[in-house]
């Protein structure tokens with residue numbers, strides 16, 4: 001692993017009523033032929049934080065950025081018809097805030113963002129815009145949310 005310069009928030013793209021965690025996501029990722037779960041952390045629907053890969057091991061969660069990032073997955077993020085929906089629980093946001101506090105203290109230079117923010121900037125204007133998002137993951141603007149949460153404290 002290189003130095004951690006990105007803390008990347010994802011969603012599992014599963015409906016709100018699916019109460020899954022590391023065990024189930026690890027099984028899904030292994031079924032794709034990966035050697036382990038792609039994420040370093042998973043936050044379950046009830047806010048429980050579960051550990052995926054060790055932080056010292058490169059994850060498999062964001063194309064082109066795995067060598068310098070840690071991946072955090074919020075369980076949820078789609079409607080029953082599998083289209084994107086921001087449906088995370090208050091407990092999940094609280095757990096995410098706490099985790100990011102810890103990780104940001106450990107990696108003070110790291111940028112906190114969502115998976116969609118790392119989509120390629122296709123028109124080269126220096127901004128990754130909604131039309132350029134490869135996926136909606138994690139369905140909300142993580143950087144703005146983080147700034148607001150910190151401002152509220």
Ligand SMILES: [Zn+2]
Nearest residue numbers: 010011115137
């Ligand atoms: Zn993602």
